[in-house]
Amino acid sequence: MSQGTALEEHEIESGDILCDPLDKWDAFIGQARERMEQGRIEYGDRSFSRDPDALLAEIQQEALDLCNWGFVAWHRVERMRAALRMASLTRDTQPCEPPK
Numbered sequence: 202m203s204q205g206t207a208l209e210e211h212e213i214e215s216g217d218i219l220c221d222p223l224d225k226w227d228a229f230i231g232q233a234r235e236r237m238e239q240g241r242i243e244y245g246d247r248s249f250s251r252d253p254d255a256l257l258a259e260i261q262q263e264a265l266d267l268c269n270w271g272f273v274a275w276h277r278v279e280r281m282r283a284a285l286r287m288a289s290l291t292r293d294t295q296p297c298e299p300p301k
Contacts, residue, residue, distance in 0.1 A: 240248065248256070
């Protein structure tokens with residue numbers, strides 16, 4: 202099941218970017234609870250009785266996943282920045298055609 206973008210899943214209100222981050226705490230907790238409920242449906246409550254070493258190994262794997270997804274996002278942003286630089290160079294070096 203693929204997840205959509207934040208823009209698709211949540212209505213963005215004006216000023217959201219500048220709001221107090223703690224104003225979003227309840228939404229964050231709600232999403233965390235949803236993930237726990239999804240895990241309960243998929244795996245039952247077995248996680249609560251797993252060996253602590255297995256839980257730590259799972260946390261390590263998730264930490265690596267977060268780093269890797271961060272790299273993917275970084276790479277995509279770098280490509281977008283390069284494209285913007287290229288567009289800027291092209292715009293600055295080629296004259297625009299006059300409107301017809």
